Amino acid sequence: MRYLDDVVTLRLDAAKCNGCRMCLTVCPHNVFRMEDKRAVLQTRDACMECGACMLNCAAGALTVRSGVGCASGIINGILRGTDACCDNTSSGCC
Amino acid sequence: MSNSPNDDVHKARSTPKPEPVSCGCSGPACCESVAESGPPVSRRTATEPIPVGTTLKLRDHLGALAARWGIGRMSFIVEPGLYAIGEPDSASPVLVSANYKLTFDRVRSQLGGRNAWLLVLDTKGINVWCAAGKGTFGTDELVHRLQITALADRVEHRRLIVPQLGATGVCAHEVRQRSGFKVYFGPVCARDLPLFIDSDLKCTPEMRRVRFPVRERVVLIPIEIVGGLRIMILAALALVVLAGLGRDGYSLTRVWGTGLRSALLLIATFLTGASLVPLLLPWLPGRAFAVKGAWTGAFAAAAVGWLAYSQPGLLGSPVMAVAWLLFIPTAMSFTGMNYTGASTYTSLSGVIKEMKVAVPLQIGFAGAAALLWLAGLFTT
Ligand code: SF4
Ligand code: SF4
Numbered sequence: 001m002r003y004l005d006d007v008v009t010l011r012l013d014a015a016k017c018n019g020c021r022m023c024l025t026v027c028p029h030n031v032f033r034m035e036d037k038r039a040v041l042q043t044r045d046a047c048m049e050c051g052a053c054m055l056n057c058a059a060g061a062l063t064v065r066s067g068v069g070c071a072s073g074i075i076n077g078i079l080r081g082t083d084a085c086c087d088n089t090s091s092g093c094c
Numbered sequence: 095m096s097n098s099p100n101d102d103v104h105k106a107r108s109t110p111k112p113e114p115v116s117c118g119c120s121g122p123a124c125c126e127s128v129a130e131s132g133p134p135v136s137r138r139t140a141t142e143p144i145p146v147g148t149t150l151k152l153r154d155h156l157g158a159l160a161a162r163w164g165i166g167r168m169s170f171i172v173e174p175g176l177y178a179i180g181e182p183d184s185a186s187p188v189l190v191s192a193n194y195k196l197t198f199d200r201v202r203s204q205l206g207g208r209n210a211w212l213l214v215l216d217t218k219g220i221n222v223w224c225a226a227g228k229g230t231f232g233t234d235e236l237v238h239r240l241q242i243t244a245l246a247d248r249v250e251h252r253r254l255i256v257p258q259l260g261a262t263g264v265c266a267h268e269v270r271q272r273s274g275f276k277v278y279f280g281p282v283c284a285r286d287l288p289l290f291i292d293s294d295l296k297c298t299p300e301m302r303r304v305r306f307p308v309r310e311r312v313v314l315i316p317i318e319i320v321g322g323l324r325i326m327i328l329a330a331l332a333l334v335v336l337a338g339l340g341r342d343g344y345s346l347t348r349v350w351g352t353g354l355r356s357a358l359l360l361i362a363t364f365l366t367g368a369s370l371v372p373l374l375l376p377w378l379p380g381r382a383f384a385v386k387g388a389w390t391g392a393f394a395a396a397a398v399g400w401l402a403y404s405q406p407g408l409l410g411s412p413v414m415a416v417a418w419l420l421f422i423p424t425a426m427s428f429t430g431m432n433y434t435g436a437s438t439y440t441s442l443s444g445v446i447k448e449m450k451v452a453v454p455l456q457i458g459f460a461g462a463a464a465l466l467w468l469a470g471l472f473t474t
Contacts, residue, residue, distance in 0.1 A: 001306060001437075004381050004444040025279050025297075026261035028304035029439065049441040050227070052261035066262070067442035068227050070435030071383070071449055072321075 008047040009065040014038055016061035023053040023062060143178040143248075148206040154199050161196060163316045170195040174216035176243040177202075180209035184250045187291055189280070190236065190260070192217040192225050200284040208291075211249065215239050226263030233265045237272045246274065255280045255287075255295065258302060306438045311372040314436040318368045322429075326364045330357035340471050348471070352410045356467070359398070359409070363422050366394055367429035372436070383440070384452035387430020391423030398422060414470030421463035428456050 010031070019037040028050065033042040039061070051066025161170045172193040179202060180186075188211040191201045198214060205212075215235045217225035225231035236256075240246065256264050258279040266277035281290050281301035290297055337353030338344040370390050371378070378386035399419055402409045409415040431452055434440040 001376050001439055002381060003440050004447060007443040007447050008441050009443055022266065025302065026258060028259065028282060028302065030299070030303055046439070047441060048439050049443060050262045052226075052258075055263075055265045056261055056267070058267040065442065066227075068435070069437075069440030069442045069445035071431045071445055072435050074445060074449060 002045065003048070003069075005045045008044060008049055009063075010041070010044060010047045010049070010053075011063045012039060012041055013061045013063075014040070016059045018059045018061075020058065022056045022058070026052040026056050028052070143176045143182075143211070143243075144173070146177045146179060146202055146212070148179060148202050148204075148208075150199055150203050154195075158196055158199065162313060163320055171219035172198045172214055174214050174239065176245065176248075177212040177214060179205050179212055180207070182209040182211050184248060186210050186249065188213055188245065188249060188254050189287070190215065190254055190256045192220065192222045192231055194219050194221045194225075197221045197284075201287065204284050204287045208288075210291075211245070213239060213243065213245065213254070222257050223259040223262070226260045229263050231260050232263035233268050233272075236264055236269055240273050240275060252276055253278055253295070255290070257284075258282050258297075259304070304438045306375070308373070310438075311375060311436075315369050315372050318372070318429075318433065318436065319365065322364060322368065322432075326361055330360050333357045333360060336468070337471065339468075352414070352471070355409070356414075359418065363391075363394065363425050364429065367391065367426035370394075371426065371430045371433050375433075375437070378430075382431075382444075382448040382452070383434045383437070384427045384431040384448050384456070387433075388423045388427035390430065391426030394426065395419045395422040411470045411473050413473055414467055417463045417466035417470060420459055420466065424456050424459040424463065427452060428460075431456075 017038045019034070019039070021034065021039070023032045023039050024034065027047075029043070029046040029048060031041060031043050031047050032039045032053070034040070047064070048069060049064050049066050050068070051064055054062045054064050054066065157170065172195050174193045186209045189201060189205075190213045191198055193214050193216055198212075202212065213236075215225075215231055216239070217230045217235075220228070220230065222231050236254075246252075252275045254269070254275045254277050256266075256277050256279055259282055261279055264277060266279070269275060269277050278295045279297075280287060280295070281297050282304055283301070286297070286301045290301065333356040334349055334353035337351075337356060338346060338349040340348060367387060367390060371383075371387050374390065375386065379389050380386050395418070398409070399415070402415045402418075409418050431448065434445050434448075
């Protein structure tokens with residue numbers, strides 16, 4: 001299953017990457033691959049903007065506007081003027 | 095560092111998260127915040143580990159079933175703290191989890207016959223992924239929980255197994271700086287935990303991927319239904335009441351005829367959309383969920399249209415039939431769009447992009463359908 005193309009805000013600054021592989025570990029959608037001891041984006045459009053890679057890249061090579069793609073959350077946020085909400089039964093996986 | 099167990103979990107995560115719009119939601123049901131309404135947690139000595147079994151009882155399964163339908167979710171909370179599985183010692187692995195009972199149960203039930211420490215963070219009864227997105231399953235809470243449970247005194251090693259989906263809130267290098275513990279991001283699914291522990295805390299690439307198989311899609315259907323039900327029943331009642339209007343004044347015959355049929359059709363549209371979109375998700379045309387929903391609705395409308403054609407008058411006047419043919423795809427498009435929150439691969443930017451196009455269209459079509467339906471009352 002793939003979502004929309006060319007929308008995500010993920011950026012990788014190859015010059016800052018130290019090759020620690022952390023982004024490969026945390027990414028749930030296999031967005032990264034190693035090439036010449038540096039991370040490269042192999043499936044950028046598969047990114048769901050969860051922000052895990054940015055948070056865990058100690059070198060600061062990754063940026064992404066993180067948030068969860070949830071229409072009702074966005075609507076609720078707009079209606080209430082607050083952050084949107086979370087459902088505690090949607091478990092993702094396990 | 096604060097010593098109160100509750101005041102730090104509201105703090106934002108350590109890395110700024112621009113425009114935090116939402117977190118892994120599925121439907122409006124989630125908005126009744128568990129955070130403030132949870133039952134009071136009993137005061138135990140924070141550092142005393144709580145023994146816990148690995149076999150799920152009937153009560154656990156029934157509770158899980160109820161929670162899936164949105165019943166009693168407010169009490170589906172586990173006390174945060176340190177739990178002892180089996181008879182852990184200073185060399186036993188430490189697993190970190192959330193205090194949502196479904197998550198907690200899933201983790202402990204995988205650890206039968208093992209000795210391990212289970213460090214349960216206070217995520218306000220929300221699962222790991224959602225809580226990580228909100229920052230409650232995060233660096234601050236983890237470091238804090240390590241301190242108040244004095245875990246460093248109980249184990250000799252400095253390894254924490256954190257679920258990979260928690261990486262959205264837990265910054266491994268910061269945890270190490272602040273606590274000395276090294277975070278090992280474990281598998282996405284709890285069922286892979288035994289293998290992960292046995293293979294020296296290494297995951298296969300498969301164990302790192304998030305998927306969205308049919309079983310997980312189906313399990314989220316009830317909560318979508320429960321979430322939308324209240325507004326649907328109100329709308330259905332409105333249809334019943336409005337259906338009495340007409341050129342000849344208010345007619346109870348129409349209330350029981352057109353009104354009741356309209357109400358049933360509305361509920362059926364909602365239930366069909368909320369179940370078919372998740373079920374058929376991979377096979378529905380289009381990438382955008384609003385489009386997937388609209389297609390589902392188009393097929394449903396075709397079926398309804400055929401019924402109305404073979405049984406004229408079933409949907410009221412022809413104008414009303416047109417209203418339904420417009421409304422059904424629109425409503426299912428909206429239901430489909432709302433399912434983005436339950437899915438595991440939609441990005442915020444993508445959802446915003448599809449909403450910018452879909453929401454105005456949905457409002458336009460739904461408005462047109464409502465006007466036609468009302469007009470239909472006066473043209474019979
Ligand atoms: S986490 Fe950052 S530094 Fe490490 S490999 Fe990925 S991009 Fe490079
Ligand atoms: S934001 Fe999440 S999904 Fe996107 S690349 Fe980073 S870790 Fe992967």
